[in-house]
Amino acid sequence: MxxxxxxxxxxxxxxxxxxxxxxxxDRKILWSDFDRxxxxxxxxxxxxGLAPGQSVLIxxxxxxxxxxxxxxxxxxxxVMAVVHASTGPNELDYALTNAExxxxxxxxxxxxxxxxxxxxxxxxxxxxxxxxxxxxxxxxAPFAGDLPQVDCDAVGVIGYTSGTTGVPKPVAHSHRSIxxxxxxxxxxxxxxxxDTILVAVPLSWxxxxxxxxxxxxxxxxxxxxxxxxxxxxxxDAMLGHGITFFAxxxxxxxKIANAWHRRDAVADFHxxxxxxxxEARNEAVFExxxxxxxxxVLDAYAAFECWPLVMNDPAGVPPPTGSAGKIAPGARMRFLxxxxxEVAPGEVGEAQGRGPAMMMGxxxxxxxxxxxxxxxxxxxxxxxxxxxxxxxxYVLGRASDLINRDGRPIYAAEVEQVLSELDYVAQAAVVxxxxxxxxQMVAAAIVPMPGAAPSEAAILEHCAARLAAVKVPGMIRxxxxxxxxMSGKVLRREVxxxxxxxxxxxDA
Numbered sequence: 001m002x003x004x005x006x007x008x009x010x011x012x013x014x015x016x017x018x019x020x021x022x023x024x025x026d027r028k029i030l031w032s033d034f035d036r037x038x039x040x041x042x043x044x045x046x047x048x049g050l051a052p053g054q055s056v057l058i059x060x061x062x063x064x065x066x067x068x069x070x071x072x073x074x075x076x077x078x079v080m081a082v083v084h085a086s087t088g089p090n091e092l093d094y095a096l097t098n099a100e101x102x103x104x105x106x107x108x109x110x111x112x113x114x115x116x117x118x119x120x121x122x123x124x125x126x127x128x129x130x131x132x133x134x135x136x137x138x139x140x141a142p143f144a145g146d147l148p149q150v151d152c153d154a155v156g157v158i159g160y161t162s163g164t165t166g167v168p169k170p171v172a173h174s175h176r177s178i179x180x181x182x183x184x185x186x187x188x189x190x191x192x193x194x195d196t197i198l199v200a201v202p203l204s205w206x207x208x209x210x211x212x213x214x215x216x217x218x219x220x221x222x223x224x225x226x227x228x229x230x231x232x233x234x235x236d237a238m239l240g241h242g243i244t245f246f247a248x249x250x251x252x253x254x255k256i257a258n259a260w261h262r263r264d265a266v267a268d269f270h271x272x273x274x275x276x277x278x279e280a281r282n283e284a285v286f287e288x289x290x291x292x293x294x295x296x297v298l299d300a301y302a303a304f305e306c307w308p309l310v311m312n313d314p315a316g317v318p319p320p321t322g323s324a325g326k327i328a329p330g331a332r333m334r335f336l337x338x339x340x341x342e343v344a345p346g347e348v349g350e351a352q353g354r355g356p357a358m359m360m361g362x363x364x365x366x367x368x369x370x371x372x373x374x375x376x377x378x379x380x381x382x383x384x385x386x387x388x389x390x391x392x393x394y395v396l397g398r399a400s401d402l403i404n405r406d407g408r409p410i411y412a413a414e415v416e417q418v419l420s421e422l423d424y425v426a427q428a429a430v431v432x433x434x435x436x437x438x439x440q441m442v443a444a445a446i447v448p449m450p451g452a453a454p455s456e457a458a459i460l461e462h463c464a465a466r467l468a469a470v471k472v473p474g475m476i477r478x479x480x481x482x483x484x485x486m487s488g489k490v491l492r493r494e495v496x497x498x499x500x501x502x503x504x505x506x507d508a
Contacts, residue, residue: 003152003176005214006075009035012220016193023224024064041072043142050102052077052148057101059085059110062225063132066203067213069105077150081158084204085110091168092117095160098170098364105130152176158363159206159304170363171304181357182215184330188311189273195221197245198237200229206304231259239268247275250282254426257288258450271295273314278489280413282420299324301395306355306379310393322417323392330356348396351385352378384411401492403432403440410442410471418466424452429482429495443475443499447482477502
């Protein structure tokens with residue numbers, strides 16, 4: 001088994017030298033050219049002083065050079081440290097002090113933020129310019145000797161999460177972990193060289209760089225990069241470039257489907273697999289998507305700390321509604337009750353997992369790592385879930401999102417699932433608000449589909465027919481938008497004060 005990302009690239013270049021590896025705007029880069037560019041840059045980085053185990057931080061939008069740099073760092077034995085190009089100063093300062101990068105490659109306006117962060121932190125990092133569609137550090141001569149041997153069990157990537165807590169966590173994976181993990185993902189999703197994978201999420205997210213782009217490389221599938229996400233841009237790519245594989249959040253599917261309905265176009269999709277993750281499903285939108293494209297939307301449940309966990313075979317039997325799928329090959333899950341013992345199938349418990357790609361830990365954060373990984377090596381997902389007698393996993397929501405009403409636990413995701421059945425609901429966020437009589441009230445903020453004018457009474461009637469009375473929202477408000485983090489996940493901690501302000505204004 002290949003245990004280095006750059007070896008996956010070497011194999012793709014040897015097997016399909018004239019095949020297109022990357023589509024970046026009007027550019028098409030062949031596998032052989034991709035591999036040669038990576039080799040040149042790996043040697044330049046070595047000449048410049050990058051040693052195995054040292055990190056390189058990147059701040060850039062999506063472009064081929066982002067991928068070339070990543071694979072070059074891996075080939076030279078270095079560590080890719082990845083933050084979003086528009087990350088805030090506090091998060092950037094943290095990444096600099098945590099990763100201690102030897103080099104920082106920044107594109108365009110990000111250079112100003114990078115220089116300011118280096119100055120604030122007193123970092124000794126050397127900043128290089130990253131220009132899309134241009135050779136990186138061309139003034140440095142390539143190293144002429146043998147590149148260093150790469151320790152496959154050494155750290156290879158540090159991804160700074162944009163979680164819903166607002167504090168980034170430095171998820172560290174070894175070279176082996178990302179190489180073997182993506183190989184397994186490619187098997188599950190049946191990726192091959194005939195596929196064209198659309199990367200519409202930022203490469204600065206591990207979904208874009210590792211789960212999509214590196215997985216594509218393991219099978220020499222074409223990587224179609226979008227500079228940034230736009231619904232019409234996605235449709236143009238799907239209709240004009242033979243996209244066969246797409247992965248995105250529920251919010252992205254909502255926006256793309258709405259953009260399609262504004263068009264007068266012939267449906268000429270070539271999709272064979274569509275994946276959602278990171279947000280609650282919206283079944284009405286996904287049914288619409290299937291009518292538009294002919295391809296269902298399947299779930300993938302995991303975290304970059306531990307993956308794959310729960311996935312779906314695109315050629316298999318569709319999972320039951322509400323299920324995230326079955327436990328992935330090579331993964332294990334357990335569901336623990338309050339007493340720390342495993343619950344019976346069908347019962348809800350705290351979900352813990354062990355996956356083919358387990359993080360080494362949170363880089364230089366042993367206390368955080370200790371909270372996330374149990375003494376016996378299981379990753380605490382922070383979610384409540386259950387598994388049925390047929391092996392299907394149902395994720396009910398974050399432990400931190402649990403609503404307690406009259407002593408009864410209510411899972412926000414369960415209520416959101418029912419709300420998403422309404423075809424005029426684009427997105428819903430369910431939270432618990434303080435309630436003097438019952439502890440907490442179930443409250444929902446709903447973003448309607450464009451042009452829809454849903455009534456709160458009709459929504460309540462639907463919920464009452466599908467949920468136990470204690471779970472029916474006591475407050476429903478229609479809003480124009482929900483607060484999201486950079487990954488597109490709803491920030492529930494901001495939904496709560498938003499609804500409280502609305503309630504206070506109405507009571508005044």
